[in-house]
Amino acid sequence: MSETLTINTPDGAFSAYVARPKAASAPAIVVIQEIFGVNKVMRDICDGLAAQGFVAICPDLFWRIEPGIDITDQSEAEWKKAFELFNAFDVDAGVTDIAATIAAARKLDGVNGKVGAVGYCLGGLLAFLTATRTDIDAAVSYYGVGIEKHVGEAEKLNHPLLMHIAEKDQFVPPEAQQLILSALKDHPQIEIHIYEGRDHAFAREGGAHYDAADAAKANGRSLTFFQQALA
Template sequence: MSETLTITTPDGDFSAYVARPEADKAPAILVIQEIFGVNKVMRDICDGLAAQGYVAVCPDLFWRIEPGIDITDQSEAEWKRAFELFNAFDVDTGVNDIAATIAAIRAMPGVEGKVGAVGYCLGGLLAFLTATRTDADAAVSYYGVGIEKHVGEAEKLNHPLLMHIAEKDQFVPPEAQQVILQALKDHPQIEIHTYPGRDHAFAREGGAHYDTGDAAKANALSLAFFKKALG
């Protein structure tokens, strides 16, 4: 069952896609978009999490640029638009919008207990920053781009964080991965899994670099992580 949630901020309102489980009350997971907006890939992730027993919420984080972005990774024109949106996006403001979404989720009817977050690509960076800057109870980052610039924020981490890193990620070069691993591998709240031979977005179903086996492995690890962290 899906619905729309409206989040109110001092700068205006924006919307989020919501998928609900069969249970009347459940913990929640905030799903943080890639650079393609709240598209079918993100909605399907929400629906899958709802089937696992979570209230899943995916906010429209590009609303300040253009509300309602819903594009794919299947054409050159869409990729061009996606990178335009990525370059226009303000990460710090985006994290503030995520914090506002978490507050709205906690107040939703049917949400009981903890609120986690999972993000992909741009959302992978935002999931890391959600873990360090908000009151989210747990977070999962898939192939986050730009995390190496923010590793110092891990000292603020009070809740568990799971990270999936593609070793052949074209957007996270080896030197960036080395910075991330060296800074975070011994952090008591952080669990990191790396995927040899995998490129960026290996878990994006239908994408050019999708890998069935490693996507299934990463997703199983994420579900086990959330079950432990959120109940």
């Protein structure tokens, strides 16, 4: 079952896609978009999380630039649009909007008070920053781009963070990965998994670098993580 939620902030209102489980009470997970907006991939992730027993909420984080972005990774024109949005995106404002989404999630009927977050690509960076800057109960980052610029924020981390890193990520070169690992691998709240030979977005079903086996492995780890952290 899905619905649209309107989230109000001092800067304006934006929408979020919500998928609900059959359970009357469940933890919530904020699903943080890639650079393609709240598209079918993100909605399918929400629906999948709902089937696993979570209230899944995917906010439209591009609303300050252009509300309602819903594009794919299947054409050159869409990639061009996606990178234009990425370059225009204000990361700090995005984290503020995620914080507003978390607050709204905690008040939603059927949410038991616990809220996690999972993000992909741009959303992987935002999931990391959500873990360090908000009151989220747990966060998962898939192949986050630009995390190496923010590793110093890990000292503010008070809740568990799971990170999935693609070894051959074209957007996170080896030197960036080394910075991330050196800074974060011994942090007591952080669990990191490296996927050897995988490129960026290996878990995006239908994407050019999708790998079913490693996507299933990462998603299984994420599910176990959330079941424990949001219990």
